[in-house]
Amino acid sequence: MATTTNTDPQLTRKSDRLYTLTVGDYNKGQGIQIEDSLRITFDVSKTSDHKNNNGNSASIEIYNLNPEQERLLDSHYLEVSLYVGYRNEEGRKLLVSGNVTEQSTIKRGTDTITQLIVGDGYVNLTKARLSAMASPGQTVEDVLRIITDNMPGVSRGSIVGTNLSSPVVQGWRLSGTPKDMLDKLTKAYGLEYHVSNNVLTVTDVNGPTTKSTVLCPVISSETGMIETPFRTQKQTKLPKKDKRIRYGLQFKVLLDATLLPSTVVKLESRNINGFFRIDSVRFSGDTRGKDWYAECQCSEMNDTDVTIVSK
Incomplete structure (x- = not known):
């Protein structure tokens, strides 16, 4: 049973924290990769429906990069991945995968802090342009497949919902960004969608990705x-x-x-x-602080x- 006590189990596992942060194309020498060394902090928000927001977002702060590392971050929409976890368990798991939408550097005492604002699947959702037509008689799921095919960096996850097999009687013109079309389609057919870690998920309103509870955490x-x-x-x-x-x-x-x-x-x-x-x-x-939570x-x-x- 969980109760509020003076003993925080997080403190006993602080030394077991793991992370790997990659920004840019590190393998081609056009980015950086930091693993369990520099202090970082992060604040990541994810939601089941992106119709009323710009998608999942994250703020990542990196402490005391060297000048060469800072230079490698001077580019637009750099790809970012952040893996976090614990030693001696299942290791690092993907927490964030997206693009840098804003970047700034500040001084705080003796520290130089680089802040990255990251949008999950931002480029695929908001920078691609659709120009296609779903034929009369094709289904809502067919339209979702056309949209996903125009986001090469996004894969299809769970696509479930009572209206997925509904026919698009008069056809459906796809013009605009993938986010524009996902917003419009899911609103019209009573669905929710989100892109997390570059995976598209679609469900009914308040609906789960699967009805099975056998493997749920x-x-x-x-x-x-x-x-x-x-x-x-x-x-x-x-x-x-x-x-x-x-x-x-x-x-x-x-x-x-x-x-x-x-x-x-x-x-x-x-x-x-x-x-x-x-x-x-x-x-x-915070790799040097108390925070290491999910709410x-x-x-x-x-x-x-x-x-x-x-x-």
């Missing part, structure tokens, strides 16, 4: 839950009696990069137990949302 004090989970009041634009409305939940755990939006977790605590779909997650970390906002799942297997 278990969130408990034994697996790294911090403090006590609590229910929240979800903000939604759905009508009050809409069956898709679920009550909300928030929990905090030791950082785990596999906690992604739209996936289902099993919560085990003294006051709340059950299956929950992650709506959004915020990761915060998840979730929706309750019932037996119509997922297949609950009793032991």
Whole structure:
């Protein structure tokens, strides 16, 4: 059971933290790669639906780069990947994969700090231009496939939803950026989408990526839950009696990069137990400080949302 105590399990694992940060094309000498050496901090936000925002974003601060490293970062839309994890467990897992949209350098005391603002799949979502036509009779899923084919750096993840097989009766003109078209299509057919780590995921509103709960992560004090989970009041634009409305939940755990939006977790605590779909997650970390957490906002799942297997 998770409770608030004076003992923070994070402190006992601080020396076990691992990270690898790559910016630019390091293998061709046109970028940098830092592994477990310089201090970095990060703040990463991911959400299950990108219609009302510019996609997942991250702020990464790197302390005390040398002048040559700083020079290699002087370019537009550099590709970024950040892997984080723990020693003696499953090692490093991908947390961020995207493009630098803003960059700045500041002095803070004796430190020189380079800040990178990163958009997940930013170039593929907002810089590509579509010019295509889905024929009458093709389905919503066919249109999604056309959009994905025009984002060569983005792969198809879970594409699930009740309206995916709906025919586009009058055809669908694809003109604009992939994000423009994903926004328009998913709004018209009651779907959510997000691009995380350059993988496109599409689900129903409040829907999980899979109905199976067999392999979903278990969130408990034994697996790294911090403090006590609590229910929240979800903000939604759905009508009050809409069956898709679920009550909300928030929990905090030791950082785990596999906690992604739209996936289902099993919560085990003294006051709340059950299956929950992650709506959004915020990761915060400091390789020299206390922070190394994930905070998840979730929706309750019932037996119509997922297949609950009793032991």
